Amino acid sequence: MALLQISEPGMSTAPHQHRLAVGIDLGTTNSLVATVRSGLSTVLLDEAGHALLPSVVHYTADGQIEVGHPAQLQQSQDPQNTIVSVKRFLGRGLGDIGDTNHLPYRFVEMPGMVQIETRAGIKSPVEVSAEILKTLKTRAEQVLGGELTGAVITVPAYFDDAQRQATKDAARLAGLNVLRLLNEPTAAAIAYGLDNSSEGIYVIYDLGGGTFDVSILRLTKGVFEVLSTNGDSALGGDDFDRRIFCWILEQARLQPLNPADTRLLMTKAKEAKEWLTEHASANITAVLSDGEIVNLTLDQAEFHSLTQQLLNRTLAPIRKALRDASLAVEDVKGIVLVGGATRMPQVRQAVTGFFGQEPLTNLDPDQVVALGAAIQANILAGNRHDDELLLLDVIPLSLGLETMGGLVEKVIPRNSTLPIARAQDFTTFKDGQTAMSIHVLQGERELVTDCRSLGRFELRGIPPMAAGAARIRVTFQVDADGLLSVSAQEQTSGAHANIVVKPSYGLSEDQITSMLQASFTSAEADKHARALQEARVDAARLLEAIEAALRQDGAALLNDEERTEIAAQMENLRNCARQEDSDAINQAVDALNHATETFAARRMDASVRQALAGQSLNTLEL
Amino acid sequence: MFNIQQNHFELFGLPARFAVDMALLDQHYRKLQAEVHPDRFVAASPNERMQSMQWATQVNEAYRTLKHPTSRARYLLQLQGVDTEEESNTAMPADFLMLQMEWREAVEEAFDDGDVTALDALLKDMREQAKILEQALADTLDRQHAWQESADIVRKLSFVDKIRSDVELKISKLEDE
Numbered sequence: 102m103a104l105l106q107i108s109e110p111g112m113s114t115a116p117h118q119h120r121l122a123v124g125i126d127l128g129t130t131n132s133l134v135a136t137v138r139s140g141l142s143t144v145l146l147d148e149a150g151h152a153l154l155p156s157v158v159h160y161t162a163d164g165q166i167e168v169g170h171p172a173q174l175q176q177s178q179d180p181q182n183t184i185v186s187v188k189r190f191l192g193r194g195l196g197d198i199g200d201t202n203h204l205p206y207r208f209v210e211m212p213g214m215v216q217i218e219t220r221a222g223i224k225s226p227v228e229v230s231a232e233i234l235k236t237l238k239t240r241a242e243q244v245l246g247g248e249l250t251g252a253v254i255t256v257p258a259y260f261d262d263a264q265r266q267a268t269k270d271a272a273r274l275a276g277l278n279v280l281r282l283l284n285e286p287t288a289a290a291i292a293y294g295l296d297n298s299s300e301g302i303y304v305i306y307d308l309g310g311g312t313f314d315v316s317i318l319r320l321t322k323g324v325f326e327v328l329s330t331n332g333d334s335a336l337g338g339d340d341f342d343r344r345i346f347c348w349i350l351e352q353a354r355l356q357p358l359n360p361a362d363t364r365l366l367m368t369k370a371k372e373a374k375e376w377l378t379e380h381a382s383a384n385i386t387a388v389l390s391d392g393e394i395v396n397l398t399l400d401q402a403e404f405h406s407l408t409q410q411l412l413n414r415t416l417a418p419i420r421k422a423l424r425d426a427s428l429a430v431e432d433v434k435g436i437v438l439v440g441g442a443t444r445m446p447q448v449r450q451a452v453t454g455f456f457g458q459e460p461l462t463n464l465d466p467d468q469v470v471a472l473g474a475a476i477q478a479n480i481l482a483g484n485r486h487d488d489e490l491l492l493l494d495v496i497p498l499s500l501g502l503e504t505m506g507g508l509v510e511k512v513i514p515r516n517s518t519l520p521i522a523r524a525q526d527f528t529t530f531k532d533g534q535t536a537m538s539i540h541v542l543q544g545e546r547e548l549v550t551d552c553r554s555l556g557r558f559e560l561r562g563i564p565p566m567a568a569g570a571a572r573i574r575v576t577f578q579v580d581a582d583g584l585l586s587v588s589a590q591e592q593t594s595g596a597h598a599n600i601v602v603k604p605s606y607g608l609s610e611d612q613i614t615s616m617l618q619a620s621f622t623s624a625e626a627d628k629h630a631r632a633l634q635e636a637r638v639d640a641a642r643l644l645e646a647i648e649a650a651l652r653q654d655g656a657a658l659l660n661d662e663e664r665t666e667i668a669a670q671m672e673n674l675r676n677c678a679r680q681e682d683s684d685a686i687n688q689a690v691d692a693l694n695h696a697t698e699t700f701a702a703r704r705m706d707a708s709v710r711q712a713l714a715g716q717s718l719n720t721l722e723l
Numbered sequence: 724m725f726n727i728q729q730n731h732f733e734l735f736g737l738p739a740r741f742a743v744d745m746a747l748l749d750q751h752y753r754k755l756q757a758e759v760h761p762d763r764f765v766a767a768s769p770n771e772r773m774q775s776m777q778w779a780t781q782v783n784e785a786y787r788t789l790k791h792p793t794s795r796a797r798y799l800l801q802l803q804g805v806d807t808e809e810e811s812n813t814a815m816p817a818d819f820l821m822l823q824m825e826w827r828e829a830v831e832e833a834f835d836d837g838d839v840t841a842l843d844a845l846l847k848d849m850r851e852q853a854k855i856l857e858q859a860l861a862d863t864l865d866r867q868h869a870w871q872e873s874a875d876i877v878r879k880l881s882f883v884d885k886i887r888s889d890v891e892l893k894i895s896k897l898e899d900e
Contacts, residue, residue, distance in 0.1 A: 517783070
């Protein structure tokens with residue numbers, strides 16, 4: 102019989118505590134949540150035993166919000182208030198979405214991101230996505246029986262900065278602590294047990310509901326290095342449905358349809374597509390609202406010819422990704438299929454034909470992304486320490502700046518390994534100029550109009566000088582989530598000019614607060630309660646991080662005086678956190694951060710030193 | 724004390740030479756990233772997260788510089804205080820200019836014909852030319868320490884790099900159609 106471990110009263114068990122962390126696949130069609138339990142990554146089921154949560158949100162007539170299967174049932178009856186495939190609109194303007202005629206929504210053009218008018222008011226795609234994430238968060242907390250430490254949320258590798266930022270905003274709105282945004286193909290690679298035993302070049306072919314991604318990875322001893330990525334953020338399984346839908350309209354010679362009939366036939370098209378995965382032909386029958394009966398038969402050969410052009414559109418990004426990685430088809434050791442749409446036989450045939458080998462398909466293509474995200478979440482939450490697994494991902498699209506004549510100058514080339522930073526110098530063109538605007542673009546083309554505008558960053562607080570005298574160094578930093586931040590510094594004035602840089606997209610702190618408040622009743626009291634709650638969570642996280650750092654390196658890297666100072670600031674923060682003043686807590690957090698700056702730098706130096714220790718010490722000691 | 728500003732070769736524990744053991748470079752790169760990458764610091768204090776991002780950025784920058792022959796040679800010359808003047812100095816020997824012009828003409832012709840195979844063949848020629856220049860650099864940089872001569876070769880190599888990336892862009896344009 103195993104002996105029970107009993108800890109001393111007051112002795113913390115924190116270091117061994119298993120932190121609840123999940124991986125979330127926020128998909129166009131379906132979303133999933135997974136976690137690592139007893140060393141195994143598993144998808145969490147809802148009460149009815151479903152793994153997949155349809156990414157559908159319904160705003161009901163009586164002011165409720167339904168998510169998933171119940172919402173899906175309302176698609177045909179209440180299409181304008183039932184938002185399907187919201188991921189296609191995340192971080193996108195109306196112009197990016199393309200043809201909206203087949204969509205039943207009332208779109209509202211807004212700067213930065215399109216919004217949708219529903220009976221519950223005008224909703225941002227961020228808010229709609231947050232409803233899906235909230236549902237998954239609740240599911241996870243119910244199944245796991247505790248509050249989540251954090252989540253890894255997956256995004257298509259080909260998502261640009263605005264789409265990534267919107268995803269992160271949605272997670273914040275859902276009350277999730279985002280450990281990392283992880284690219285879907287990379288997540289799939291992890292899940293595929295491409296573990297320490299697999300080495301070589303792998304291609305991940307990810308055809309989701311609304312996006313197509315291809316990533317090429319090199320695996321070496323637990324290091325997953327993304328060499329290149331490419332894709333088409335407006336191509337997915339939904340397009341195959343739409344081909345069938347258009348075919349139905351053509352065959353049945355139908356007049357323009359009302360929203361309910363459109364939705365009905367789109368559903369029939371989707372069912373036919375799924376049926377054709379395992380059957381030679383599909384019957385499509387429907388009764389439209391005016392009583393007209395549709396009765397058609399679609400066979401596989403016809404379906405293949407309808408969608409041949411879509412399949413070809415997936416091959417061009419593969420060729421480009423191989424070329425960017427300087428690789429040939431023969432160098433590829435394995436191909437992983439991701440996304441429900443890869444179940445279609447013609448997709449498998451096309452992939453096999455292109456690579457001259459059968460793809461790996463032993464994991465459920467719907468679950469593989471969430472399973473991989475859960476593994477990464479478990480590592481990032483600190484539940485595994487013996488780990489060698491490391492992901493090195495890349496930026497999918499080049500970042501550039503607008504220059505004279507509407508041209509784009511590349512600042513960060515695509516497929517650069519993250520994190521990456523680049524500095525660029527600017528000057529003023531007017532005497533006494535104190536502000537300037539920098540237009541940041543993402544894409545590969547030469548003209549501003551052909552790239553996606555990420556918005557203008559405003560630089561304010563430039564010290565007034567003669568025209569051309571200021572030397573402003575602007576640094577573009579892309580972090581491990583693939584998110585851009587811009588900072589600026591005036592070089593000549595000597596004084597550390599505090600230049601404020603603000604992007605014109607993404608949600609501001611105020612917008613997030615007001616969206617959060619909209620879901621509460623008594624605004625003012627909640628605002629304070631929430632600020633206090635957030636400050637306490639920050640304080641607890643910081644204290645835990647510093648305690649862990651001190652346990653490891655406090656004795657070796659700090660002298661008595663430094664240790665005393667840090668201990669004093671920690672005590673101060675603990676005291677403040679017991680009081681009710683969120684400002685005081687935030688100040689104490691800042692003070693503790695300040696007191697540990699040197700310690701952080703020394704710890705980093707020590708780990709760099711250790712990384713190559715014993716290998717070539719003589720060169721290192723130079 | 725380690726310093727984030729130290730030179731790229733020191734960072735990877737490699738001798739400052741043009742001839743680099745690529746396997747060792749890759750291996751040390753991964754070892755360093757395994758220590759400093761932001762994924763290792765998700766739960767750490769904001770200071771450590773900031774440090775981690777700066778270090779990981781620097782390690783990536785250093786790796787990228789040393790991995791590619793042209794940037795590695797340029798960087799070695801920079802350490803010697805030699806500017807390769809790639810923007811300002813466009814003087815080239817006549818035979819090299821002739822080769823450039825021939826390539827440009829052949830590339831335009833193949834592109835107008837939509838001939839990807841011909842473009843691929845041209846890319847292969849260019850890769851071979853680049854290899855010859857890289858071999859010359861190994862000699863002028865590592866053995867002769869002939870910095871000015873090396874700078875001349877880097878300028879040529881950077882011409883070849885540019886036309887190669889032009890061809891790659893053209894191929895991808897053709898494949899899009």
